[in-house]
Structures are given as structure tokens and as C-alpha cells.
Amino acid sequence: MAGAITIKNLTKRYGSFAAVDDVSITIPEGHFVSLLGPSGCGKTTTLRMLAGFVPPDEGEIAVDGAVVSRPGHVQAAEDRQMGMVFQSYAVWPHMTVFDNVAYPLRFGEKKVSDKGELRRRVDGAIELVGLSGQQAKFPNALSGGQQQRVALARALIAEPRILLLDEPLSNLDAKLRESMRFELRSLQRRLGITTVFVTHSQEEALLLSDMVVVMRSGKVIEQNDPETLYRSPRTDFVADFIGLANFFDGPIVSEAGGRISMQTPAGLLTASGTAGASGAKLMIRPESITLTSAGETRPDFENQLPGRVDDVFFNGNIVEYMVSVEGLQEKKLRVQGFPPRRFSAGEVVSIGFSADDAKILEVA
Numbered sequence: 001m002a003g004a005i006t007i008k009n010l011t012k013r014y015g016s017f018a019a020v021d022d023v024s025i026t027i028p029e030g031h032f033v034s035l036l037g038p039s040g041c042g043k044t045t046t047l048r049m050l051a052g053f054v055p056p057d058e059g060e061i062a063v064d065g066a067v068v069s070r071p072g073h074v075q076a077a078e079d080r081q082m083g084m085v086f087q088s089y090a091v092w093p094h095m096t097v098f099d100n101v102a103y104p105l106r107f108g109e110k111k112v113s114d115k116g117e118l119r120r121r122v123d124g125a126i127e128l129v130g131l132s133g134q135q136a137k138f139p140n141a142l143s144g145g146q147q148q149r150v151a152l153a154r155a156l157i158a159e160p161r162i163l164l165l166d167e168p169l170s171n172l173d174a175k176l177r178e179s180m181r182f183e184l185r186s187l188q189r190r191l192g193i194t195t196v197f198v199t200h201s202q203e204e205a206l207l208l209s210d211m212v213v214v215m216r217s218g219k220v221i222e223q224n225d226p227e228t229l230y231r232s233p234r235t236d237f238v239a240d241f242i243g244l245a246n247f248f249d250g251p252i253v254s255e256a257g258g259r260i261s262m263q264t265p266a267g268l269l270t271a272s273g274t275a276g277a278s279g280a281k282l283m284i285r286p287e288s289i290t291l292t293s294a295g296e297t298r299p300d301f302e303n304q305l306p307g308r309v310d311d312v313f314f315n316g317n318i319v320e321y322m323v324s325v326e327g328l329q330e331k332k333l334r335v336q337g338f339p340p341r342r343f344s345a346g347e348v349v350s351i352g353f354s355a356d357d358a359k360i361l362e363v364a
């Protein structure tokens with residue numbers, strides 16, 4: 001077993017402010033885990049504690065069962081066998097690609113003195129990240145994406161058991177960022193290296209991860225696999241942060257057999273789930289709503305509301321609608337439709353969705 005991480009009740013305070021507040025995460029060996037959340041939620045501080053740069057005030061971090069961080073005991077970063085890549089391309093401008101990648105083997109804990117072996121391993125790492133033939137170039141002759149690959153090769157060269165990535169794609173342009181994502185994930189899968197990835201891009205977190213940890217104000221709000229987080233979030237915060245969501249408020253009037261009815265300003269709606277103690281919202285995703293012409297009945301939908309299309313936005317494979325609903329004053333529903341069926345602005349419609357797709361969520 002190599003690279004399994006257990007984070008238990010981890011807390012880091014700056015003065016009286018808890019940047020990381022009682023965080024517990026279990027990461028199995030070989031998994032790709034994203035720490036996701038708005039700016040300032042404590043993602044980077046958690047990663048820095050994992051790396052050994054920041055000592056915790058409470059709790060502990062263990063790797064493969066051995067504690068590497070706890071108050072009063074922090075194993076040095078260089079002894080942790082972790083590779084790191086950061087947002088800024090931390091490659092040395094005065095060194096060639098080869099020398100950048102070779103650095104950890106020349107000066108690190110895992111020094112390699114045999115010249116032939118050094119060359120073989122450096123060339124191997126450079127090939128791994130798709131930079132074969134670029135060994136003699138200096139970083140300023142490379143694109144941003146290529147520089148990030150150099151940083152990645154350097155992080156991997158010492159064969160770490162864990163890879164820590166702090167927004168490594170965020171300085172790349174959109175197109176490159178999109179292709180690098182898939183490369184990063186396929187490389188991680190091939191190597192089977194446990195990876196912790198900090199991002200505020202929900203799209204990246206969903207695409208890449210075995211598990212996503214959603215944080216806010218230093219706390220973990222939810223952690224789960226991407227599909228469960230998207231389809232069945234527990235909280236309104238996660239539903240809103242991951243993907244698009246429409247919410248309804250109101251008192252719950254009945255609960256039986258996994259079905260909950262909520263009296264909303266738009267009428268009585270039925271959803272699935274269980275009502276928590278801390279207040280509830282009804283959530284429906286834009287793609288789970290079907291618009292039909294007014295008067296067209298759809299008995300398969302438990303929920304049907306009259307509405308009017310206010311705005312239509314064509315977005316290639318989907319059409320986005322802003323729909324006002326009788327009884328909901330300010331708020332508009334976001335609905336995603338699929339061509340060729342099109343509604344136009346001003347059209348009176350019926351808004352339908354099933355109770356299975358509508359979820360009752362805790363207010364976090």
C-alpha cells in the first residue's frame with residue numbers, strides 16, 4: 001500500500017480565525033481527490049499542511065498509517081515523498097528542461113549518482129509528459145502548458161507516493177487548459193499515484209476526480225464522488241456550487257415514503273429525499289425541467305406549473321431559457337432545453353418536472 005492519506009480533525013488557526021476548521025478526509029491509495037470551494041475556504045492551507053509547509057494546531061495527517069503531521073510533530077516536506085505542482089510555473093528559467101527535471105535527482109533526498117541512470121530517468125519523465133525532444137530548451141522558449149509539463153515531470157521524477165496540485169491549470173488559456181485536464185487525468189491513472197488537486201473550478205473537479213471535497217469557511221460541507229454530488233447533493237450550498245440549480249422555499253406539508261411535499265409560493269411541489277432539521281429547500285436542475293406548450297398535459301410529471309418564457313439563449317447543443325413562474329415574483333427559473341424543440345420569448349408554457357428529479361436539501 002502506498003499513498004493512502006487520512007486527515008483527522010485537522011485545524012489551522014491564524015489568530016482567532018480558523019482557516020481550516022476540523023477537517024477530516026480519507027483518501028484511498030491511487031485516488032484523485034479535488035478540494036473545491038470558493039476563494040478563502042481553506043483549500044490551499046489544507047494542501048500546505050499535507051505538504052508539510054504548515055503545522056496544524058489540532059488534528060493529524062497520516063500517510064500509509066504513519067502520522068506525518070500533528071501539533072508538535074511535523075515531518076519535513078522533503079521527507080514526505082510528495083511531488084508538487086503549483087499555479088505559477090515554478091520552473092527555473094536559467095536551466096534547460098533536462099536540468100529542471102533532473103534537479104530532484106541531483107540534489108534531493110533520492111540522489112542518483114550514476115549518469116546513465118540519471119539520463120534514462122529524466123528522459124523517461126520528459127517523455128511521460130509529452131515533451132520528448134525538448135530537453136535542451138530553456139523555459140522561455142516553451143508555452144505555458146509546456147512549462148507546466150516540465151513542472152509536472154519534475155514533481156514525478158523522484159517517484160513520489162503522492163502528487164499535490166494547487167490550481168496547476170489556472171494560468172493556461174481555455175483551450176490548452178481543457179486538453180491538459182484529460183492528459184493530467186490519464187497520466188495519473190497510468191501511474192496510479194494518489195493525487196490531491198486544489199481548484200475552484202467545479203467543472204475540473206467533476207471531470208477529474210474520484211472524490212470531490214467541497215469546502216466553505218474552513219469546513220468540509222460535503223465529500224463524495226462527482227456523480228453523487230451532482231445528482232444527490234445533501235445541501236443547497238453544494239447544489240449551487242456544483243452545476244446550476246433552481247431553488248424553491250416553503251414549509252414542508254407532508255412527508256411519506258421518500259416523498260416530500262412543500263408549499264412554495266408557486267404552488268404545492270413534490271420532491272424526493274428526507275427533511276433535515278436545519279431547514280429545507282427544494283432543488284431542481286435546469287436540465288431536469290421540461291417545457292411544453294401551455295395546456296399540453298404531461299401526466300408523467302408530478303410537478304406542473306404555468307409559466308412564461310422571458311428569454312432564450314442559444315448555446316449550441318442546448319437552449320437556455322429564463323422562465324418566469326406564476327407566484328414567484330422576482331425569481332426566474334433556468335431551464336435547459338434540447339433542440340430542435342424551441343420556445344420563443346413571450347410564449348406561455350407549462351413547466352414540468354418529476355418528484356424524483358426534485359430534491360429536498362438541507363440549508364447549509
Ligand SMILES: Nc1ncnc2c1ncn2[C@@H]1O[C@H](COP(=O)(O)OP(=O)(O)OP(=O)(O)O)[C@@H](O)[C@H]1O
Binds near residue numbers: 019039046200
Ligand atoms: N499565513 C496566513 N496568515 C493569515 N491568514 C492566512 C494565512 N494563510 C491563509 N490565511 C487565510 O486563511 C483563509 C484560507 O486561505 P487558503 O489560501 O487556504 O484559501 P483557498 O481556499 O486556497 O483560497 P484561494 O482559492 O483564494 O487560494 C483565507 O481567509 C486566508 O486569508
